[in-house]
Amino acid sequence: MSRLIDDIKQQKWAIISVIAYLLIMKVFFHNLCPIVLITGYPCAACxxxxxxxxxxxxxxxxxLYYHAFIFPLAxxxxxxxxxxxxxxxxxxxxVVYIFIIMVVLSLIYYIYRMYRYFPGEPPMSFYYQNILGNSLG
Structure with missing residues (x-):
């Protein structure tokens, strides 16, 4: 338990930054994903x-419906x-090599989901209130 507490103390600013980011995105933009917010298109982690x-x-x-890669990540x-x-x-x-393999596989899965399900139901849907779409007119 002491190792966990030490790790949390060492990473406190990163943890605080992530929590602040999530709160700001949810409260002000009603969306956690910056890719979706800016472009309207779902990202690989959507x-x-x-x-x-x-x-x-x-x-x-x-x-599984929302994202199959939650299982290997968990x-x-x-x-x-x-x-x-x-x-x-x-x-x-x-572990770095395993993460690299997981990233490559998740990108392949993303391409499959975009081809098969986009535009469909969330999370593979288009967000019409995106920044680029609204700023371009």
Whole structure:
């Protein structure tokens, strides 16, 4: 537990910045994704927040609907938590390669979702109140 508290203390400004960003985006723009807000198009991670919330409720079908990559991401997060905080081991550089593979696969999945589902139901829908669309007239 002390390692977790130390990590939180070391990253406090990053944590505060993320919380401030989320609050500002939600309160003032009613949208958390800057890509959607600016362009109107969904990003590769669109649906990830809703998928994570569904996963926390153990609603696996809804989580899969919003973003299938929540499952490998959750497995990775659990693995890293166990390794760092329960086993008290260092996290090796091999994790970077796993993340790179996950990013590449998620981009392929994004292309598939754009081809198959866009424009459709959220999260693969177009946001008409985007900044570019409204500023270009």
């Amino acid at each position: 649906g990830m927040t809703r998928a994570a919330l569904a996963l926390l409720r153990l609603d696996f079908q809804e989580a 497995v990775m997060a659990i693995y890293l938590f166990i390794k760092r905080y329960l086993k008290k081991e260092r996290i090796g550089k091999g």
